[in-house]
Amino acid sequence: METTMTKxxxxxxxxxxxxxxxxxxxxxxxxxxxxxxxxxxxxxxxxAQAAIAEIEAAGGRAAALQxxxxxxxxxxxxxxxxxxxxxxxxxxDRFDFLVNNAGTGLRKTIAETTEDEFDALVNIHLKGVxxxxxALLPLVADGGxxxxxxxxxxxxxxxxxxxxAMMKGGIEVFTRxxxxxxxxxRITANTVAPGAIATDFNGGHVRDDAEINRMVAGVTAxxxxxxxxxxxxxxxxxxxxxxxxxxAQRIEASGxxxx
Numbered sequence: 171m172e173t174t175m176t177k178x179x180x181x182x183x184x185x186x187x188x189x190x191x192x193x194x195x196x197x198x199x200x201x202x203x204x205x206x207x208x209x210x211x212x213x214x215x216x217x218a219q220a221a222i223a224e225i226e227a228a229g230g231r232a233a234a235l236q237x238x239x240x241x242x243x244x245x246x247x248x249x250x251x252x253x254x255x256x257x258x259x260x261x262x263d264r265f266d267f268l269v270n271n272a273g274t275g276l277r278k279t280i281a282e283t284t285e286d287e288f289d290a291l292v293n294i295h296l297k298g299v300x301x302x303x304x305a306l307l308p309l310v311a312d313g314g315x316x317x318x319x320x321x322x323x324x325x326x327x328x329x330x331x332x333x334x335a336m337m338k339g340g341i342e343v344f345t346r347x348x349x350x351x352x353x354x355x356r357i358t359a360n361t362v363a364p365g366a367i368a369t370d371f372n373g374g375h376v377r378d379d380a381e382i383n384r385m386v387a388g389v390t391a392x393x394x395x396x397x398x399x400x401x402x403x404x405x406x407x408x409x410x411x412x413x414x415x416x417x418a419q420r421i422e423a424s425g426x427x428x429x
Contacts (some may be wrong), residue, residue: 177195179262181206182205182206182262182266182267183266184207184210184265185207185269186209186237186239186269186302186309187239189209189234190400191270195225196402199403200409201225206231207233207234208235208265209232209233210236211234215234221234235248236374239272242297242301242302245301248302248305249306264316266310266314266315267315269316276331278327278330280332295334295338296340300317303348312355313357315358316348316357317361318340319361319362319363320342321338321364323335326427342426355401358416362404362415362421363420364400364401364423366386367401368396368397368401369398390424390426391427407422
């Protein structure tokens, strides 16, 4: 396979959970840099279409596909839908960038976490990422790039985050193995680990709870909680040619949280 990143073709990125939050911000940031987009959404088709409109307004071409990243059984059908979309929209059979971003949160102590809640996190954040990436590898162009979104919680500890943070720790190990095994195809793999970001993630507690927002600001060197514009442009930069030699790295974007 040859890379589809040529002078005559705009690169194509696939961003899971690209209809909202950090995924949407990343999609817009990439569109402004000349990248076309396939975004996935779980249930809110209206949010996905609004994101498509913003991407197109920024100069990109985009498509949205429904995907439950915790339901591995649906991945073969998703891959076939993606193949059709690439052919019909771009006359291509490969895409260049995979950003595994989709996820949910859980704020419970170890003592409070149920087995069902733990299993749901495994399916979305660990098992789903592993097997979706596996299913998509034949469609990733040689010379392409993979970014897995982790969390600052994989480095520092906040009570009530143990199960979620465990999943992100596993993803960071997975990323290093991807980089090693895909090196022969010139595909890089890196982890981006945001700190606390003011979005609707996990019930919007960083954004909407003034006490939590002040707590985050107090333990962050730059003195505030993060916002989506702190993350999306950083991921877009990491996917640019300027960072082609960055591989197998965990890059934390937290403003210096808990240092």
